Amino acid sequence: MARDSGCVFCRIIDGTEPAHRVHEDEAVVAFLDQRPLFPGHTLVVPRGHVETLTDLPEESVGPYFTAVRRVTGAVERAMAADGSFVAGNNRVSQSVPHLHMHVVPRRRKDGLRGFFWPRGRYADESEAEQIAERIRAQL
Template identity: 70%
Template sequence: MERQGRPECLFCQVITGEVPVHLVLEDEVAVAFLDHRPLFHGHVLVVPRTHVETLTDLPEDLVGPFFERVREVTAAVEAGMAAAGSFVAANNRVSQSVPHLHVHVVPRNRKDGLRGFFWPRTRYGDDAQAADTAARIREALRSES
């Protein structure tokens, strides 16, 4: 598999070994390592070896293999940290501190101090607004097919 990287990218530097990290997984598809500022101990970042900035940039043939690694790391984080569950998330551009796709795998336990998502939740004004929103997304899906 061809490895593509950008010398200025922090996570590409992690992948090439230029930046030391605490590795938990490394193979031809992905590298997973402890986040240096974890929400909780055991917070892992999973990154593809190929430099892509967002999930939508990930080549189709890597989606399955990459998320197989995310699934494996998630199970390992839960087992290794004796966690009741986990939070698995990725930012696309907004709030993405490093512009290289990365998935956060965070061990979770009840009453651990985190409350759902890290931002305020909202509601649709009415059923018509929700229906319109769903229709816009369905149309965008048809446009991409």
């Protein structure tokens, strides 16, 4: 699998950059985020250097998200969490240009409110349907 020596996550995968690893298999490496939202905040990265979810090869999607699922359960159990927040960015707000999913343990009333940005509404059902159609057309 290709790596990028300039990528901090690739260096963690190769073992040349320190990290608190919590899981690794043939598809992924998972390690604690250095600046966690809450203790136990874990990043799950594919072993190969891919920048975004849309760059992940089709045959890697299943193994990658199977690992994300397993790590999510482990984080919830280990942190005695009520649940979790699992999210990833593509390009915008992606601090490291290497695909990664954040697995954040959550507790009720932990202060984290939904998404981290303001949310809105569609003007009406017609606008929502037009947007849905645009997305369906791209699939």
